[in-house]
Amino acid sequence: MGLKVSVKRKLFQVIAFGYSNVHLLNFKGGKIYEGKWKQFCNPGLNCYSCPAASLACPIGALQAVSGSMNFQFSFYVVGFLLAAGVLLGRFVCGWLCPFGLLQELMHKIPALKFKLKKGFLYIKYVILVVFVLTLPVAATNYMGMGKPAFCQYICPAGMLEGGIPLLLTHQELRQTIGSLFYLKTAVLIVTLGGCVLVYRFFCRTMCPLGAIYGLMNKISLYHLEIDKNQCVNCGKCAKVCKMEVDPVKKPDSPECIRCGACAESCPKGAICMGFTRSSSERFIHKLSE
Amino acid sequence: MGSKKKKLVSGITLAIACAFIWYGAARGEIAVVLNKAVNICLECIGLG
Numbered sequence: 001m002g003l004k005v006s007v008k009r010k011l012f013q014v015i016a017f018g019y020s021n022v023h024l025l026n027f028k029g030g031k032i033y034e035g036k037w038k039q040f041c042n043p044g045l046n047c048y049s050c051p052a053a054s055l056a057c058p059i060g061a062l063q064a065v066s067g068s069m070n071f072q073f074s075f076y077v078v079g080f081l082l083a084a085g086v087l088l089g090r091f092v093c094g095w096l097c098p099f100g101l102l103q104e105l106m107h108k109i110p111a112l113k114f115k116l117k118k119g120f121l122y123i124k125y126v127i128l129v130v131f132v133l134t135l136p137v138a139a140t141n142y143m144g145m146g147k148p149a150f151c152q153y154i155c156p157a158g159m160l161e162g163g164i165p166l167l168l169t170h171q172e173l174r175q176t177i178g179s180l181f182y183l184k185t186a187v188l189i190v191t192l193g194g195c196v197l198v199y200r201f202f203c204r205t206m207c208p209l210g211a212i213y214g215l216m217n218k219i220s221l222y223h224l225e226i227d228k229n230q231c232v233n234c235g236k237c238a239k240v241c242k243m244e245v246d247p248v249k250k251p252d253s254p255e256c257i258r259c260g261a262c263a264e265s266c267p268k269g270a271i272c273m274g275f276t277r278s279s280s281e282r283f284i285h286k287l288s289e
Numbered sequence: 290m291g292s293k294k295k296k297l298v299s300g301i302t303l304a305i306a307c308a309f310i311w312y313g314a315a316r317g318e319i320a321v322v323l324n325k326a327v328n329i330c331l332e333c334i335g336l337g
């Protein structure tokens with residue numbers, strides 16, 4: 001008998017958090033890791049200015065290259081995102097993203113819990129187009145260099161993982177605090193509060209990386225499949241889905257993070273997740289129990 | 290999308306992704322990524 005999918009997922013999330021943040025000792029001196037591994041992107045969102053980070057953030061890297069003097073577009077990072085998206089889709093969000101795990105932990109704090117109005121789901125696409133794809137290329141200085149607008153005005157991961165630890169350890173940085181810092185602190189507070197009240201608030205409303213992977217759920221090789229012959233339309237799967245997806249109606253929904261909770265809850269074992277149908281796992285609840 | 294068509298689109302996308310990574314690396318984008326990632330990014334931490 002294998003591990004329950006929820007346990008397996010937590011293990012994956014902890015391991016991914018670990019390999020994304022190998023350099024924990026750097027927190028003490030407020031340094032960041034400067035080695036070669038940072039030329040590779042992390043599939044999930046993890047700020048490269050976090051002292052512990054071992055890889056590059058793909059959203060930061062995308063903006064850095066397209067806003068640089070020599071390039072307007074990053075083939076390297078877009079290629080990486082396409083590859084991760086086509087192989088895994090939003091499995092990255094459910095199983096591998098460090099900031100996704102942090103949000104799930106925040107949501108465990110006891111408080112009133114709310115559902116999300118559908119309109120909020122579209123904000124992340126606007127953020128992707130305006131702040132990640134357009135502003136770094138369009139709003140440039142006299143040397144043709146643009147700033148990473150998503151990092152600069154929005155990203156709460158940067159503030160939480162990089163800003164707080166580095167400002168606590170560097171007095172000279174604290175002296176340069178200005179209005180941008182207060183803006184980003186406000187975004188961070190709203191995001192953390194949102195995550196307590198709404199499951200994965202940031203992932204669903206603001207994350208440009210989640211937006212990209214979500215769009216790729218339609219073609220990702222790791223996918224979710226419903227066996228229509230087994231499904232009795234009891235609706236249990238839709239009820240347990242914290243991302244508010246109905247997997248029977250929309251197995252490729254851009255909001256599905258492939259967490260497997262629906263598959264685990266299906267009394268008929270009608271939901272499969274995997275790369276191919278034959279290799280996909282089937283989570284069968286023993287009716288005799 | 291039918292399963293065959295989906296596999297075809299996935300395969301083509303994966304091939305494009307590999308070509309992009311190769312081309313981006315060949316024209317020197319990796320150095321830009323590395324340079325950004327090994328220095329404290331002031332925008333990320335709310336100071337830039």
Ligand code: SF4
Nearest residue numbers: 047057060151155158
């Ligand atoms: S601020 Fe956010 S988007 Fe920018 S590099 Fe850090 S984690 Fe990535």
Ligand code: SF4
Nearest residue numbers: 093097100203207210
């Ligand atoms: S939506 Fe963004 S922050 Fe959330 S899990 Fe996915 S990549 Fe991570």
Ligand code: SF4
Nearest residue numbers: 241256257259260262
């Ligand atoms: S549809 Fe299933 S796998 Fe997708 S997010 Fe909801 S519970 Fe998780």
